[in-house]
Structure formats: structure tokens, C-alpha cells
Amino acid sequence: MLAMTYRGPYKIRVEDKDIPAIEHPGDAIVRVQRAAICGSDLHLYHGLMPDTRVGHTFGHEFIGVVHEVGSSVQNLHVGDRVMVPFNIFCGSCYFCARGLYSNCHNVNPNATAVGGIYGYSHTCGGYDGGQAEFVRVPFADVGPVPIPDWLDDDDAVLLTDALPTGYFGAQLGDIVEGDTVIVFGAGAVGLFAARSAWLMGAARVIVVDHLQYRLDKARTFAHAETYNFVEYDDIVVEMKKATGYLGADVVIDAVGAEADGNMLMHVTSTKMKLQGGSPIALNWAIDSVRKGGTVSVIGAYGPMFSAVKFGDAMNKGLTINANQCPVKRQWPRLLEHLQQGYFKPSDIVTHRIPLAEIAEGYHMFSSKLDECIKPIVVVDAH
Incomplete structure (x- = not known):
């Protein structure tokens, strides 16, 4: 697959990487359709986040189609169109039981505060992110949910972090x-x-x-x-x-x-x-x-x-x-607001960038060029 990879401060490339595999019966593999570049990704891009390793794939905002599921996954099926919260969480620890999904106790051995985050260095668990054609989604029965038919892709990807x-x-x-x-x-x-x-x-x-x-x-x-x-x-x-x-x-x-x-x-x-x-x-x-x-x-x-x-x-x-936002906790109310037409999240999107050109997208976003506010990454897996 093609994936954005970190090569050092201000240096990223799109390279071939192995398609991720199921590592645990609760995993799913998602074929990414939309990702986004977040302002907090620029901390990684600028080399300011500890333990950001060469070869790491960024991207904590993404949606896609379920490509494969582990043997114990019950709530998702191959072919489901899903949105994935940026938090990785187990759903059963002390903090998850209280809705503090961003503070999950079981998904990040490297920090005592934040839980796991896709594509946000080994400080946040070392999980590869969604600025790629495929991504492994742990605890697939807990985080992702099917996207309502009435919600379009650009709006759905903004529900994975920025809007919540x-x-x-x-x-x-x-x-x-x-x-x-x-x-x-x-x-x-x-x-x-x-x-x-x-x-x-x-x-x-x-x-x-x-x-x-x-x-x-x-x-x-x-x-x-x-x-x-x-x-x-x-x-x-x-x-x-x-x-x-x-x-x-x-x-x-x-x-x-x-x-x-x-x-x-x-x-x-x-x-x-x-x-x-x-x-x-x-x-x-x-x-x-x-x-x-x-x-x-x-x-x-x-x-x-x-x-x-x-x-x-x-x-x-x-x-x-x-706190870091417990994204999934916000979804029911936000989906009500969007379905009732109170506003359209994608109205703030200024640029749509192919995955192959993501390095140029990072440069533009980082340098505040072309009045860039929110860039969406369009992914077309082959």
C-alpha cells in the first residue's frame, strides 16, 4: 500500500509499506477513503513530539471501508463504511467505563495521562495512522461505528476529531x-x-x-x-x-x-x-x-x-x-445537530489533497499558504 511516512523534521514521503495485518482477534483492517491533516500533526512534522520514529505514518482523522475483521469482532462487517475516533480505547477499563475514552488505561504503555492515538508517535502508543491506504484498527468493536447513509465523506472525517x-x-x-x-x-x-x-x-x-x-x-x-x-x-x-x-x-x-x-x-x-x-x-x-x-x-x-x-x-x-476529547461520547448529539441541518462541518474545508501529494499538503498547511484552514486527504486504494 501507499502510506505517508516520517523521515525527520519537515521531511515526509509517500512510500510503499506492507498492508497491516490482523494482530489480535479484536482488530479490523480499514481501507481508508478520507483522512485529514490536523494542526496537531504539525507538532510531529516539525519534530517537536518526543519519540516520533522514522517510518511512522501519521493521521488520526480518517474514515473508510472495513476490509477485514478479526475472529472476535461482532459489530463490524467487511464492506461497512465506518468513521474511526482518533482515540484508541479498550472500552472496559476504569476510565472507559466513565466515558473518559481519551484516558484509557490499557492501550498506551508509554504515558500515564493520554491513551492511544492513531499516528501520533510512540509517546501515544506507536500506532500507525490513517494517512495511508489501509490502517489497523484495534478494539474494532469499541471505537468505530458505521457512517449514516445521509452523511457524506468530508463531513464524516471531521467527526473523527476536529468537530467533536x-x-x-x-x-x-x-x-x-x-x-x-x-x-x-x-x-x-x-x-x-x-x-x-x-x-x-x-x-x-x-x-x-x-x-x-x-x-x-x-x-x-x-x-x-x-x-x-x-x-x-x-x-x-x-x-x-x-x-x-x-x-x-x-x-x-x-x-x-x-x-x-x-x-x-x-x-x-x-x-x-x-x-x-x-x-x-x-x-x-x-x-x-x-x-x-x-x-x-x-x-x-x-x-x-x-x-x-x-x-x-x-x-x-x-x-x-x-482534556483530550473522548470523541465517541460526542457523536450522538453531534449527529442530531448535523441531521437537523444546524451546520455543515465541511464548510471549513479549504483543500482536498491526493495522498500521493500529501508532502506538498503538509508544506502548504505548515507555512499557512493559499489560505489553508483544513486540508482533507483523498485516498484511493488500489
């Missing part, structure tokens, strides 16, 4: 009717978080970013007010002015350790603004929320060596909610 994560960010904000919500970051997840905030009763949604084309999309797709932080001396002061000098009720950090920079910047936090490994966005969130408010953190963070304003968070009486 944005929706989860709004959930973690504990938004109540009438709240003012600020979202830092207007990438795909931030756009979905802003749109979801309205569904939960927000009266006002503000999106902050530094790329004008993403802010334009935040206005048209998420119906949000927008601020370009490079136009202001202090974006926190502007957020205070915009909220009657009280601060927002809820602030969602959809930036995380911005997928930019290098390891020196990660360790020293020398790069300003939303830099790689920097807590700048999180500190802006802490400063921009009102006293007694809630900060929701869905941006991806690794180890940071620079200061988070935890004293300010404590003294302001803030609630901070954070």
Missing part, C-alpha cells in the same frame, strides 16, 4: 444561556468551538487569531466577532474593554502549544505570541476571563518550561477544565 474536539471545548466551558465566550485560535477546532458555543446558549462569541483569512472564516462560519491580536498592543486589554472591563464568562484555548517553532523555543519560550511550547494563549485565557469564570483548554500541550499564571487563576477563583 471543538464541541467538547464548548462543553468544558460549562456555557449557560447569556454567556460571553472568547475563543483563542481560529483553526478548525477553534471554529468548531465558536460555532458550538451558540448551540449551548452563548449570547456573544468572540474569536481571536492573527491570520486574517481564518478570522474571515470565523465571521462567516461561526458568526463570531473577531480580533486580530497583532493589531493591538495588548489583546487582553482589548478583551477587557470588549466585555465591560469584567472579562468573558468563558474562554476557550483552542491554540495550545502552537505548532510552530523549534525545540529551543519550546524549552526557553523565547518566541513571542502564540509560539511553540509557550503558554501565551493559556495565560491570555486566564487574564481575559472574568473572576469566577471558566477556562476550557482543548489546545494540545506537551511539557512546558515557562510559567503558567496559576496564581492568578487561583486568586480569580477560576475553573479550568481540560
Whole structure:
């Protein structure tokens, strides 16, 4: 099969790899039809994620058709069109029993916090991802589900991470009717978080970013007010002015350790603004929320060596909610919203890239070329 493979920072290739085999009776092999490049994939691409090994195939957002199933798989059948959550989880451990699928205790020997994630280095279990023609799906009776006939491929692939994560960010904000919500970051997840905030009763949604084309999309797709932080001396002061000098009720950090920079910047936090490994966005969130408010953190963070304003968070009486999204838990409600026509996820897709050209896609997405917001990878297995 053809698969995207990592060769080192900023170096990826499409190469021939063996089609994955059933390794456990609970496995399935899925023939991929659509994948996506996620902003968090850029951490891998830039060489910033520990234990990303040469030859690893990225891609935690994908859908496809079941090609083969293990002997114990009951819920899937060959030929089923399925969407696969980015979380790999067992479904039966202490955490899975409580719906914390992203914190599964049985699928990742290399971490005590996060469970398994497709295509996200050996730090997250070493599972190859879906930017390939075929992918092995462990615990196939637990994670994947058949895609409804009314849902098209581009919308379905966004249900494997970006949309549920944005929706989860709004959930973690504990938004109540009438709240003012600020979202830092207007990438795909931030756009979905802003749109979801309205569904939960927000009266006002503000999106902050530094790329004008993403802010334009935040206005048209998420119906949000927008601020370009490079136009202001202090974006926190502007957020205070915009909220009657009280601060927002809820602030969602959809930036995380911005997928930019290098390891020196990660360790020293020398790069300003939303830099790689920097807590700048999180500190802006802490400063921009009102006293007694809630900060929701869905941006991806690794180890940071620079200061988070935890004293300010404590003294302001803030609630901070954070986690990787347990994707499957969000699907029932999201599918209701989509079937009722509240919005169409693929409206944020800007590029459709053949698997054979994925290296060019990574370069474009990483370098913010051609106003790229969300690239879909079109896979045509032979």
C-alpha cells in the first residue's frame, strides 16, 4: 500500500509499506477513503513530539471501508463504511467505563495521562495512522461505528476529531444561556468551538487569531466577532474593554502549544505570541476571563518550561477544565445537530489533497499558504 511516512523534521514521503495485518482477534483492517491533516500533526512534522520514529505514518482523522475483521469482532462487517475516533480505547477499563475514552488505561504503555492515538508517535502508543491506504484498527468493536447513509465523506472525517474536539471545548466551558465566550485560535477546532458555543446558549462569541483569512472564516462560519491580536498592543486589554472591563464568562484555548517553532523555543519560550511550547494563549485565557469564570483548554500541550499564571487563576477563583476529547461520547448529539441541518462541518474545508501529494499538503498547511484552514486527504486504494 501507499502510506505517508516520517523521515525527520519537515521531511515526509509517500512510500510503499506492507498492508497491516490482523494482530489480535479484536482488530479490523480499514481501507481508508478520507483522512485529514490536523494542526496537531504539525507538532510531529516539525519534530517537536518526543519519540516520533522514522517510518511512522501519521493521521488520526480518517474514515473508510472495513476490509477485514478479526475472529472476535461482532459489530463490524467487511464492506461497512465506518468513521474511526482518533482515540484508541479498550472500552472496559476504569476510565472507559466513565466515558473518559481519551484516558484509557490499557492501550498506551508509554504515558500515564493520554491513551492511544492513531499516528501520533510512540509517546501515544506507536500506532500507525490513517494517512495511508489501509490502517489497523484495534478494539474494532469499541471505537468505530458505521457512517449514516445521509452523511457524506468530508463531513464524516471531521467527526473523527476536529468537530467533536471543538464541541467538547464548548462543553468544558460549562456555557449557560447569556454567556460571553472568547475563543483563542481560529483553526478548525477553534471554529468548531465558536460555532458550538451558540448551540449551548452563548449570547456573544468572540474569536481571536492573527491570520486574517481564518478570522474571515470565523465571521462567516461561526458568526463570531473577531480580533486580530497583532493589531493591538495588548489583546487582553482589548478583551477587557470588549466585555465591560469584567472579562468573558468563558474562554476557550483552542491554540495550545502552537505548532510552530523549534525545540529551543519550546524549552526557553523565547518566541513571542502564540509560539511553540509557550503558554501565551493559556495565560491570555486566564487574564481575559472574568473572576469566577471558566477556562476550557482543548489546545494540545506537551511539557512546558515557562510559567503558567496559576496564581492568578487561583486568586480569580477560576475553573479550568481540560482534556483530550473522548470523541465517541460526542457523536450522538453531534449527529442530531448535523441531521437537523444546524451546520455543515465541511464548510471549513479549504483543500482536498491526493495522498500521493500529501508532502506538498503538509508544506502548504505548515507555512499557512493559499489560505489553508483544513486540508482533507483523498485516498484511493488500489
